[in-house]
Structures are given as structure tokens and as C-alpha cells.
Amino acid sequence: MSTTTAAGAHASVYRYSIVSCFAAGFISVLLFQMGAIAILNTLGLVPFKPFDYAATQPLGVPRIWSFAFWGGVWGIVYGAVEQRFPEGPMYYVAAFLFGAIAPVLVLWFIVFPLKGAPMAAGWDVGRMIMQIIFHGCFGLGIGVLLRWRSA
Numbered sequence: 001m002s003t004t005t006a007a008g009a010h011a012s013v014y015r016y017s018i019v020s021c022f023a024a025g026f027i028s029v030l031l032f033q034m035g036a037i038a039i040l041n042t043l044g045l046v047p048f049k050p051f052d053y054a055a056t057q058p059l060g061v062p063r064i065w066s067f068a069f070w071g072g073v074w075g076i077v078y079g080a081v082e083q084r085f086p087e088g089p090m091y092y093v094a095a096f097l098f099g100a101i102a103p104v105l106v107l108w109f110i111v112f113p114l115k116g117a118p119m120a121a122g123w124d125v126g127r128m129i130m131q132i133i134f135h136g137c138f139g140l141g142i143g144v145l146l147r148w149r150s151a
Contacts, residue, residue, distance in 0.1 A: 014079045016146050024145040025075020025138075029068045032141025036134040046130050071138060074103050078142045085143075092143055099139015100132045107131065 014021065034050035041049050052063040078098055085094035108120040108128075121127040 013083075015083050016079050016149070018076055018079065020146065020149060021075040021079030021142075022072035023075070024142045024149070025078065026068045026072035027145055028075065028138050028141030029071030030064075032144075033067075033071070033134050033138040034064075036137035040130060040134065045126075074099075074138075075142050077102065078139065079146070082143070082146070091147070092140060095143030096136040096140040099142070100136035103138070104131055104135045107135075 016024075037046060037048070037050040040046040050064075054063050055061065056063055056066045078095075081098070082095070085091050085098075108131075112121070113119050121131060
């Protein structure tokens with residue numbers, strides 16, 4: 001994937017390799033998102049625990065590895081848009097907002113209905129806020145990991 005600049009040279013859509021973006025998303029699920037869920041669970045704000053090994057359907061993959069895989073896919077999406085993020089501390093705010101908005105909207109309005117679950121967490125504001133928080137931490141984690149890797 002590349003774009004042509006005015007001078008005719010090709011500039012990559014990605015600042016980081018696609019593999020790095022996938023790895024950052026995968027690892028961010030395990031460290032940042034599950035860490036946020038662990039904290040929220042300890043505080044009694046979410047009833048579920050991190051690192052769920054229940055089998056997913058139809059392949060029977062443990063849920064944590066399914067989440068990590070899809071986190072990697074979202075890491076690739078992140079890599080395609082993060083060049084538009086501001087520099088400095090606001091980069092991390094943008095990273096949090098990316099995670100809090102894009103994956104959450106897909107979860108609420110595509111994934112939940114496909115799985116027969118109520119759209120938008122059943123419009124339960126408490127659940128919605130918690131999902132925004134731990135997905136925001138996921139986005140923040142991608143940004144931290146990609147910046148750390150390139151430092």
C-alpha cells in the first residue's frame with residue numbers, strides 16, 4: 001500500500017510495518033486491555049475476569065486468543081491511520097480515542113448483532129462506559145508499544 005507524492009515518489013501508508021502493527025495490537029490486548037479489565041474487575045466495576053479461556057464458536061479457540069488475534073487486526077487498522085495523529089502527548093490521547101471509538105462502534109453495531117447479543121451492550125450505560133474504557137486502554141497500548149519499539 002503506497003501513495004504517490006507530488007514528486008512522484010511513493011510514500012507508505014504505514015509508518016510501522018504491518019507485522020509490527022499486528023504484534024502491537026495482539027500484545028496490547030494481553031497487557032493493556034486485560035490489565036484494564038483486571039483493574040475494573042478488582043474494583044467491582046465489571047463482573048468478568050480477564051484472560052477468558054472459554055471456547056469460541058465455531059472453531060473452539062480460547063476467547064483470549066481470539067481477542068488477541070482481532071486486536072492484531074485492529075493494530076493494522078491503527079497503523080493505517082496513526083500518521084494523522086498529533087505529535088507529543090496528544091498522540092497518546094488520539095491512541096486512546098482510536099481504541100475507545102473505532103473498535104467499540106464495530107463491537108456494538110456489527111459484532112453484537114451478528115452474535116445475537118443486544119446492540120450497543122443493550123444500551124446499558126455502565127457496560128458501555130466500561131467497554132469504552134478497556135478498549136481505549138487497548139488503543140493506548142498499541143500507541144505505547146509502537147512508539148517504544150521505534151525508540
